[in-house]
Amino acid sequence: MCSHVEEDSEVRRGPWTTEEDALLTHYIDHHGAGRWIMLAKCAGLKRTGKSCRLRWLNYINPHVKRGDLTLEEQLLILELHSQWGNRWSKIAEHLPGRTDNAIKNYWLTRVQKQTCSASHSRDMSPRIPECVVPSSSTFPGSFAAEFVNISEEIDRFSQHQSSLNVHDQVRNGSYGVGGSGHGTETMAVSGEGCCWICDEMTDGLWQCGALEEMGNFV
DNA sequence: AAGTCAGACAACCGCGGTAGG
DNA sequence: TCCTACCGCGGTTGTCTGACT
Structure with missing residues (x-):
């Protein structure tokens, strides 16, 4: 099911890079959102599930409206x-x-x-x-x-x-x-x-x- | 041009709720 | 019923950027 599990337990923090965004987007495009802890591992991201969820919900999700509030x-x-x-x-x-x-x-x-x-x-x-x-x-x-x-x-x-x-x-x-x-x-x-x-x-x-x-x- | 400051926003942390074993 | 893993929420902190001196 998950062919991309990282053995390295090091967790990345701080601002997301475009590469990480691309990995997350690609994975969600193919497998959907949810099961964030598993998703983080399978996508090859050295991030926590929480971090992935937050990044998706607040930034990457195409439904997110950006710019000034009307x-x-x-x-x-x-x-x-x-x-x-x-x-x-x-x-x-x-x-x-x-x-x-x-x-x-x-x-x-x-x-x-x-x-x-x-x-x-x-x-x-x-x-x-x-x-x-x-x-x-x-x-x-x-x-x-x-x-x-x-x-x-x-x-x-x-x-x-x-x-x-x-x-x-x-x-x-x-x-x-x-x-x-x-x-x-x-x-x-x-x-x-x-x-x-x-x-x-x-x-x-x-x-x-x-x-x-x-x-x-x- | 360089340094400082404040505003805006992205990201993290801790806690509570819930589902499954 | 208890324990554990996971998820989502709200509060807080960190970082970036533009304005100002």
Whole structure:
């Protein structure tokens, strides 16, 4: 069954080489994925089964989508994280082609960092973020009136993201989405005092506090 | 041009769950 | 029921690369 068992017990670590990638790809093409410990031996790789599995799932697998996360994906991650917490594999199930590792990295390097920098600039007490309270200049009309338009904004999002259940979260008070009135941004507010701006121009997701610090949001 | 730093992401480690003997 | 091997997940660390001085 396995004609390529290496006697050498030395285990390689660190970055994968193109030769190793080729060996792994070739073996999986012919025998399929799974049985990783056996696979590692039979493919002639001086790697652990775990390492092979990780390399396949996170990098070599042709279904893995690479490159920047889209605005829709970023929003979806936000929503799913509020629902599942750090259950990265669970979150990844809803983002075809994205791996749990990639989502985790995205969250830790982008989202969490922004949240931290924003919270450090203020006291840590729970509060309604300033950005959801409309000032007369930036949010004409009453606070209530602003939220009347939320459903329209959600519908806009739903056109792009039929899988989102933002409607439900807004109803139960854990999530809010409202338009800024400028046509290119949409605001999402979590129930934990966290506020996000989706900028369709830059295809990015901004945390209110971070934006305020940058002077772009008053 | 060289050195330093920070961000992004790939890879490893440890733990818990599960299936099979 | 216990033991062992294996798998998958989440947290953490390591490495690379580009920006900045």
